[in-house]
Amino acid sequence: MPDVIGLNSNLSDNPSDAGYANTSRSTMVVDLGAIESNYRKFRMLAPQSACGAVLKADAYGLGALRIAPFLARLGCGHFFVADVEEGAALRKVLPLSAKIYLLHGAMPGLEAAIEHHDLLPILNSREQLDAWLRHCRLRNRLLPAGVHVDTGLSRLGFPIDELQKAAENERVLSDLPVVLFMSQLACAEWRDEISRQQLDQFRKLTYLFPKAILSLSNSAGLFAGCEFHFDLIRSGGGILGLSISGDPDFRPSQVVRLRTRIIQCRRVKVGEAIGYHRSYPVKRQMRVATASIGYADGFPRSLGNRGHVFVYGARAPIVGFVSMDLISIDVTDLPESWTVPGTMVDLICPEQTVADVALAANMLSDELTTAIGRRCRRLYVSAKRDEMRRH
Secondary structure (H helix, E strand, O other): OOEEEEOOOOOOOOOOOOOOOOOOOOEEEEEHHHHHHHHHHHHHHOOOOEEEEEOHHHHHOOOHHHHHHHHHHOOOOEEEEOOHHHHHHHHOOOOOOOEEEEOOOOOOOOHHHHHHOOOEEEEOOHHHHHHHHHHHHHHOOOOOEEEEEOOOOOOOOEOHHHHHHHHHHOOOOOOOOEEEEEOOOOOHHHOOHHHHHHHHHHHHHHHHOOOOEEEOOOOHHHHOOHHHOOOEEEEOOOOOOOOOOOOOOOOOOOOEEEEEEEEEEEEEOOOOEEOHHHOEEOOOOEEEEEEOOOHHHOOOHHHOOOOEEEEOOEEEEEOOOOOOOOEEEEOOOOOHHHOOOOOEEEEEEOOEOHHHHHHHOOOOHHHHHHHOOOOOEEEEEEOOHHHOEOO
């Protein structure tokens, strides 16, 4: 398991400090205190609704098995993942009272595994509904599930007419314990007429499930208006500090920091070139540091010759292509004492957030964090010393 240490938000640049001495590779630092701050902000913004956590794709790459129990201790009782594998892993670290929903529903042949791990499939088609009811008959018991209706995204979910037919004409849903009824907003960030239409369609269908928890809003939907909130907000990127709203009154606390270390520093002369295909021609005497991160770690290859990093808070350009394991950095203007082997290099930091790096790479913020692979170690920090733990 990754390390969990008690640190304040001003992380040291000394590689011998706690948490860095035992790796030469890159480290994603995840601030649990910032996650707590974001979670509490969301609860305050929707005080009449519960705040669930969407932790699919390993909590957007940040580490679901560490973040989920932390949120559970804060009072979060609803968790959303993509599929059975993610749900089964989460069930091992969450209390039995926690509800774990599968956004992909009940895939064929996995109904028994869903029941075994006490998971809640969100049924999104007539085929899934019929298969789940067959499993209920086989087990001679009614097993709870959720229902997803498509109100405008044209992705997962029952078509509206098909759901109404199943519920009203055929009454196949009458005996099924539907614990959650949801839809997904297509463009909540825009707060436009499309979102209003989706709201109206969803609201008109809620009578079909009078006992179910109602959920329409994701993180961005929280800011569309309180009428979108219903019983449960499904927050993923918002809790995890990723950009989810253009609302000027809300900025999530930054959760992620990405760091690596300098391997060596060298001088290059005018007329030489840096990197594969000699992509950066040297036009002045330079000092170039090579740092231990590359596209194999999920750092965007597109940032070669155009991105930048920070060393002791000072900006330094990336020169040459991003290669599999390495990047080259122009440190000519930095003191030599700042660029000795082992020096920390910040790629995502207060000076350059996840959103900044994603924008420069023409990516989404969660696209960037989910791409950062397992070769990059996760380090969980908290300012609260009484939460210090090491795994």
